[in-house]
Amino acid sequence: MTATVTVPQRNSALKRRLRRVVLFVASLLLVAVLWEVYKAIGPADGGKIFGWKLLPRSNDNAMPHIWEMLSRYADPELRGSSREIWRVVLAGAWFSFRLALAGFVIGTTLGLLLAILMARFKVAERGILPYLVVSQTVPLIALAPLVVSWGGKLEIFGWEWPRWLSASVLGGFLAFFPVAVGGLRGLTSPPAASVELMNSYAASWTQTLFKLRFPSAVPFIVPALKLAASSAVIGVVVAEISTGLKGGIGRLIIEYAREATSDPAKVFTAVFGAALLGLAMSGFVTLADIFMMRNRPKEATT
Amino acid sequence: MSAVEIRNVGKIFNAGSSNQVDALVDVDLSIASGEFVSLIGPSGCGKSTLLRLVANLLEPTSGDIVVNGKSPKQARLDQDYGMAFQQSGLFDWRTVAKNIELPLELKGWDKAKRRERALEMLELVKLADFAEHFPWQLSGGMQQRVAIARALAVHPQLLLMDEPFGALDEMTREHMQGELLSICRRTGSTVIFVTHSIPEAVYLSNRVVVMSPRPGRITKIVDVNIEGERTDATRDNAAFFAGITAVREALRGVEMTAHVRGIEDR
Numbered sequence: 001m002t003a004t005v006t007v008p009q010r011n012s013a014l015k016r017r018l019r020r021v022v023l024f025v026a027s028l029l030l031v032a033v034l035w036e037v038y039k040a041i042g043p044a045d046g047g048k049i050f051g052w053k054l055l056p057r058s059n060d061n062a063m064p065h066i067w068e069m070l071s072r073y074a075d076p077e078l079r080g081s082s083r084e085i086w087r088v089v090l091a092g093a094w095f096s097f098r099l100a101l102a103g104f105v106i107g108t109t110l111g112l113l114l115a116i117l118m119a120r121f122k123v124a125e126r127g128i129l130p131y132l133v134v135s136q137t138v139p140l141i142a143l144a145p146l147v148v149s150w151g152g153k154l155e156i157f158g159w160e161w162p163r164w165l166s167a168s169v170l171g172g173f174l175a176f177f178p179v180a181v182g183g184l185r186g187l188t189s190p191p192a193a194s195v196e197l198m199n200s201y202a203a204s205w206t207q208t209l210f211k212l213r214f215p216s217a218v219p220f221i222v223p224a225l226k227l228a229a230s231s232a233v234i235g236v237v238v239a240e241i242s243t244g245l246k247g248g249i250g251r252l253i254i255e256y257a258r259e260a261t262s263d264p265a266k267v268f269t270a271v272f273g274a275a276l277l278g279l280a281m282s283g284f285v286t287l288a289d290i291f292m293m294r295n296r297p298k299e300a301t302t
Numbered sequence: 303m304s305a306v307e308i309r310n311v312g313k314i315f316n317a318g319s320s321n322q323v324d325a326l327v328d329v330d331l332s333i334a335s336g337e338f339v340s341l342i343g344p345s346g347c348g349k350s351t352l353l354r355l356v357a358n359l360l361e362p363t364s365g366d367i368v369v370n371g372k373s374p375k376q377a378r379l380d381q382d383y384g385m386a387f388q389q390s391g392l393f394d395w396r397t398v399a400k401n402i403e404l405p406l407e408l409k410g411w412d413k414a415k416r417r418e419r420a421l422e423m424l425e426l427v428k429l430a431d432f433a434e435h436f437p438w439q440l441s442g443g444m445q446q447r448v449a450i451a452r453a454l455a456v457h458p459q460l461l462l463m464d465e466p467f468g469a470l471d472e473m474t475r476e477h478m479q480g481e482l483l484s485i486c487r488r489t490g491s492t493v494i495f496v497t498h499s500i501p502e503a504v505y506l507s508n509r510v511v512v513m514s515p516r517p518g519r520i521t522k523i524v525d526v527n528i529e530g531e532r533t534d535a536t537r538d539n540a541a542f543f544a545g546i547t548a549v550r551e552a553l554r555g556v557e558m559t560a561h562v563r564g565i566e567d568r
Contacts, residue, residue: 193391196359200385201405202378211404215395295395297438 032066039063064265072265089273096248103171104232111179119187144242171235175228182224186217222289229281249274305492306333311365324517325351338493340503340510348518349496383460384453388468390445392437399433402452423451443474461493504545512552522552
């Protein structure tokens with residue numbers, strides 16, 4: 001019975017995933033076509049609509065051809081250098097990916113701890129939650145130099161605070177928020193009857209946390225993790241730029257942007273690298289999603 | 303020895319505030335070991351509250367409750383009772399067997415022993431083939447059977463049930479009533495059963511406790527005198543109809559207000 005039920009499900013799931021990939025590729029192509037079409041028909045030096053300067057410039061400096069961007073990957077990064085740009089961009093994306101992953105782990109851990117604390121004590125929720133909301137209104141750029149200078153002064157048993165950790169901490173600073181809020185909602189989501197059931201078993205608070213609240217929170221935490229992953233990427237890239245950390249994709253974007261007038265296609269190679277980094281992070285979380293939701297009713301996974 | 307002794311129990315919610323509710327007043331009830339007792343009455347008569355007081359999920363405002371010769375709190379800590387609710391309350395992320403193992407897990411039983419007991423319980427509710435299924439793959443009736451198996455997993459002397467069949471269709475419901483009685487015959491459990499349905503109460507019970515709202519209290523206790531084992535044929539029995547009539551009359555005596563949706567002649 002089970003075999004006949006699950007096999008068609010698997011098949012349709014595979015088809016759905018395949019269709020998603022096809023749609024993704026098609027949407028990329030569509031964007032490329034729109035880019036080139038606008039470049040062909042748009043005004044070279046920008047244009048006005050009803051006196052408002054709305055139409056962007058379409059000259060080769062502002063909008064290089066797609067094929068120029070792609071072919072740029074095969075060229076060396078600097079004249080006379082032997083390293084092609086794709087190697088540099090890939091290395092930068094990998095560097096930033098590791099920082100973002102560390103930031104994601106820091107943020108998720110902190111977010112979950114805060115969620116547990118707030119779910120446990122109503123007072124903590126009232127005391128902490130407003131600060132969490134306020135914390136997200138502080139511009140990251142303002143915070144970055146502070147974190148770097150605090151980190152620079154830290155030394156724990158001979159272990160020195162590495163510079164990259166400041167960028168990860170800033171990524172974590174953006175990532176923890178959705179996890180804390182989603183986690184709190186999830187941990188308090190079990191119906192009263194389920195909590196009553198655990199009470200009738202004389203279960204302790206910790207037992208209820210691990211056997212009931214955490215599993216109930218999973219459908220809330222999974223989308224929060226997706227948000228946290230992209231926030232961690234943004235945080236790390238911005239932190240790299242504002243703390244001047246070398247080696248990551250954020251730094252490459254800034255460096256290449258300076259050459260925009262002489263080599264306009266170059267900066268786009270780094271921008272696509274950042275997009276790849278975001279995709280890698282969200283792919284990583286999607287794997288976690290599939291793993292955590294594998295035994296759940298299908299309605300809940302949508 | 304009586305399984306449950308309720309003496310002069312009162313329960314007031316929000317005492318002293320403007321929305322004070324006298325949920326229960328002066329409730330006296332003694333339930334013998336092995337007895338099947340139903341609590342019936344309109345919404346707000348305090349029947350679920352009374353069940354929760356016995357389960358120690360609520361504390362009485364006044365009076366005493368003794369469960370298995372102990373305080374309700376001790377009885378809860380010792381897992382002397384099993385409980386089932388209207389919503390089966392199964393955990394979606396656990397297989398059927400793992401759901402039944404939950405109370406045993408919390409008591410610290412080892413894995414092999416837990417599994418053995420869970421399979422024994424599944425045998426009892428005739429779901430042995432579904433141990434590795436997830437609850438959402440089962441029908442409502444099957445889920446409720448799993449919930450009963452979970453309530454019975456610790457082999458409790460006492461079973462507390464709050465409208466366990468309330469969400470089921472009529473056919474499944476009658477079938478489940480028969481199943482419950484046969485389980486009780488085998489385990490010898492004492493049952494306190496909250497219901498809205500008169501036929502259900504009469505079919506299952508030795509005694510039907512009729513309650514009335516505002517304030518919640520016991521208005522009448524109807525003895526059901528059906529001879530012999532109860533089967534589907536019992537539903538055509540004169541004694542069964544006599545019981546239904548007696549309960550209905552007792553309920554009619556209950557003051558009818560705007561909120562009588564609770565009573566359904568099922």
